């Protein structure tokens with residue numbers, strides 16, 4: 110009896126935690142413009158409160174609001190304009206030595222500029238009536254024709270973020286939207302978890318000699334998907350069905366210390382040319398599991414390969430059928446890499462299954478693939494549309510063969526059917542691509 114998915118996953122996470130400890134402090138400071146997609150190595154807290162000063166929210170005139178309490182079109186309040194403060198100016202320098210009187214003077218102030226002492230509000234340029242002025246703009250006055258609210262158009266210091274606020278949490282993936290607050294706080298780099306280095310091979314001579322026109326789908330897919338989730342992935346080539354070259358390449362890679370994880374796809378099942386298990390046994394690998402009670406992907410293998418100085422490299426032997434390789438990658442390899450980098454487990458979105466009438470063959474296929482399977486976890490791709498009412502209803506792809514890839518052009522999610530879960534159940538859905546979200 111094969112191990113259950115939950116036991117297999119627990120073993121994967123256990124190894125990931127162990128390897129994480131062995132990696133030690135593997136962080137690097139990365140400039141903000143290159144940080145998107147990386148994983149925060151620690152909570153980043155705001156080193157200061159922002160804005161650091163009270164500033165104007167509008168281009169206009171700084172005044173003292175109290176002085177306008179009785180302003181009306183018939184009895185406008187007149188202020189003499191004394192100097193100009195632009196964003197980036199020190200108000201004291203901009204206004205010079207000459208003291209101003211907030212009861213009778215206004216100061217021209219630009220958006221983002223620091224308020225001068227004694228002035229509490231800003232009258233927008235469009236609201237004030239400018240009179241006078243001329244060459245050198247001496248003698249300018251403004252008329253204010255209605256009372257100005259206290260603190261109008263004033264942004265208060267520390268009203269945005271406070272010193273000590275958490276800007277990004279340890280384990281969060283950096284998104285472009287994190288960069289705005291991080292940069293505003295004056296941070297130019299961020300500590301990220303060093304990217305896990307992953308080596309990927311495809312196996313099977315059918316992809317090398319061209320007979321039968323099987324093209325390598327798994328190699329490009331796995332390499333690209335790994336890069337998308339922040340790993341440093343190297344595609345190491347397509348190996349043919351020769352156990353000696355498989356042996357040498359895997360051993361060499363494990364001893365090179367270049368990789369945190371190695372992946373193969375294909376050659377893990379029962380066929381005459383399925384050499385992965387045998388080769389790992391020869392190398393002296395610890396087989397954590399070979400086979401899980403999952404569909405697709407039941408021949409999947411997970412092992413630790415010995416290297417130099419007692420160091421061991423984790424290894425996934427993913428099944429060859431591309432749909433099975435993709436499911437095992439999504440539900441085993443991605444959780445492994447998340448845990449290795451200190452990220453929490455992904456939380457699924459719960460959705461109801463779309464019930465469809467079943468008559469043509471394709472419907473029967475679809476129905477069968479979502480039929481409850483006792484003691485087996487099933488992973489099916491499908492579409493979870495954004496409905497106008499916000500209801501979560503998922504439609505599994507009609508075609509679920511792990512050898513057929515057409516549905517990957519339209520699917521946007523994986524559906525996880527727990528053992529025995531039936532068509533009436535609420536099911537767990539995950540974005541098809543782990544770097545995406547249903548809501549962005």
Ligand SMILES: Nc1nc2c(c(=O)[nH]1)N[C@H]1C(S)=C(S)[C@@H](COP(=O)(O)OP(=O)(O)OC[C@H]3O[C@@H](n4cnc5c(N)ncnc54)[C@H](O)[C@@H]3O)O[C@H]1N2
Nearest residue numbers: 311323325326327328375376377378379383428429430433
């Ligand atoms: N007697 C049994 N036969 C099979 C079993 C079984 O339990 N008993 N399991 C089946 C299942 S399930 C799967 S999945 C496959 C997986 O087998 P392997 O991992 O050994 O994969 P291969 O035999 O090497 O290839 C299977 C299939 O996938 C194609 N393939 C492989 N790699 C790629 C690639 N990189 N890109 C595109 N296509 C790929 C390959 O050409 C084969 O058609 O075994 C079943 N058999």
Ligand code: MOO
Nearest residue numbers: 405406430433511
């Ligand atoms: O893993 Mo296989 O059929 O379940 O493709």
